Amino acid sequence: xxxxxxxxxxxxxxxxxxxxxxxxxxxxxxxxxxxxxxxxxxxxxxxxxxxxxxxxxxxxxxxxxxxxxxxxxxxxxxxxxxxxxxxxxxxxxxxxxxxxxxxxxxxxxxxxxxxxxxxxxxxxxxxxxxxxxxxxxxxxxxxxxxxxxxxxxxxxxxxxxxxxxxxxxxxxxxxxxxxxxxxxxxxxxxxxxxxxxxxxxxxxxxxxxxxxxxxxxxxxxxxxxxxxxxxxxxxxxxxxxxxxxxxxxxxxxxxxxxxxxxxxxxxxxxxxxxxxxxxxxxxxxxxxxxxxxxxxxxxxxxxxxxxxxxxxxxxxxxxxxxxxxxxxxxxxxxxxxxxxx
Numbered sequence: 538x539x540x541x542x543x544x545x546x547x548x549x550x551x552x553x554x555x556x557x558x559x560x561x562x563x564x565x566x567x568x569x570x571x572x573x574x575x576x577x578x579x580x581x582x583x584x585x586x587x588x589x590x591x592x593x594x595x596x597x598x599x600x601x602x603x604x605x606x607x608x609x610x611x612x613x614x615x616x617x618x619x620x621x622x623x624x625x626x627x628x629x630x631x632x633x634x635x636x637x638x639x640x641x642x643x644x645x646x647x648x649x650x651x652x653x654x655x656x657x658x659x660x661x662x663x664x665x666x667x668x669x670x671x672x673x674x675x676x677x678x679x680x681x682x683x684x685x686x687x688x689x690x691x692x693x694x695x696x697x698x699x700x701x702x703x704x705x706x707x708x709x710x711x712x713x714x715x716x717x718x719x720x721x722x723x724x725x726x727x728x729x730x731x732x733x734x735x736x737x738x739x740x741x742x743x744x745x746x747x748x749x750x751x752x753x754x755x756x757x758x759x760x761x762x763x764x765x766x767x768x769x770x771x772x773x774x775x776x777x778x779x780x781x782x783x784x785x786x787x788x789x790x791x792x793x794x795x796x797x798x799x800x801x802x803x804x805x806x807x808x809x810x811x812x813x814x815x816x817x818x819x820x821x822x823x824x825x826x827x828x829x830x831x832x833x834x835x836x837x838x839x840x841x842x843x844x845x846x847x848x849x850x851x852x853x854x855x856x857x858x859x860x861x862x863x864x865x866x867x868x869x870x871x872x873x874x875x876x877x878x
Contacts, residue, residue, distance in 0.1 A: 544788075545749075550574060553605045556781075560578055562576050563576070563578070565598045565631070574592075583714035586617065587618040588619050590621060591630070616641045618642045618712065619641050620719075621644070622785060643699070650700055652728065653699070669683075672823045673873055675824060682843060705721070707720075710732070716736060717732050719732060724754055731743060731745055739782075740782055740793065742784045744786065749787050768856075772797070811830070861878055
């Protein structure tokens, strides 16, 4: 058991660790969140450091990031770039502060930037309410969910630092003396990337592959087929099975192919459960379907995370619609219902 895994089980912050190839992992705390921390990574090159996923914007997080740099023998002045695996605030939150302190460039996949621009078009609470309305969630439930989220809605959709560089699939990050390649792995977000350090035999997986939990794969505000994308992306990273996975949360691990297979099975089983529930209920809407599925807690106790549960249910339904297993029909009250083909 490595130090990160031991710390996770002990429910304490793991240590800053120096890894193969000179990489350094830095735990950046996420206040009041069961994920506890984001694993930020420092990648040294000949001309300075690149920071991957600086973490959640808080004073505790900033202090932890600075302490990690110090332990690596560096300061913010040594940071020349920031790379984001994706733009969720637990990964991207400190980017603007770090860029302000260092003058570093910021890089991400163009699909992530597109997501950021789209999310700025509408006030956060309005965007969330409209998205839930599009999924035909009952109006009383929408009011309750948006109200329960409170300021968390604004934090999740708040404008974050824009990129200076775009990283397409296969691009190398601009760090002299290193070959770190972006691998586009859409699913968790449209522009999620992993970072391949072939020389160190390490794959920085962000939230794409985690050792213990399944990342949320939910239908995006822009629609699409995120679960279909995710399953293809899981297959894509199995070729790096002999690499160590350096994830954005929990702890590093070996066995990328086996973990990808477990995650694929989880989602296939969930699809089978959805088919079974649709058959039992006859013609449910997304809300009724989500409420009938099995979750880690009883549905009434899920609270504001019902938003993620509905998004995940909708993503599985989208995959089943594309496969022809399910079909939609418009009911007399204007809501969309699901039927077995």
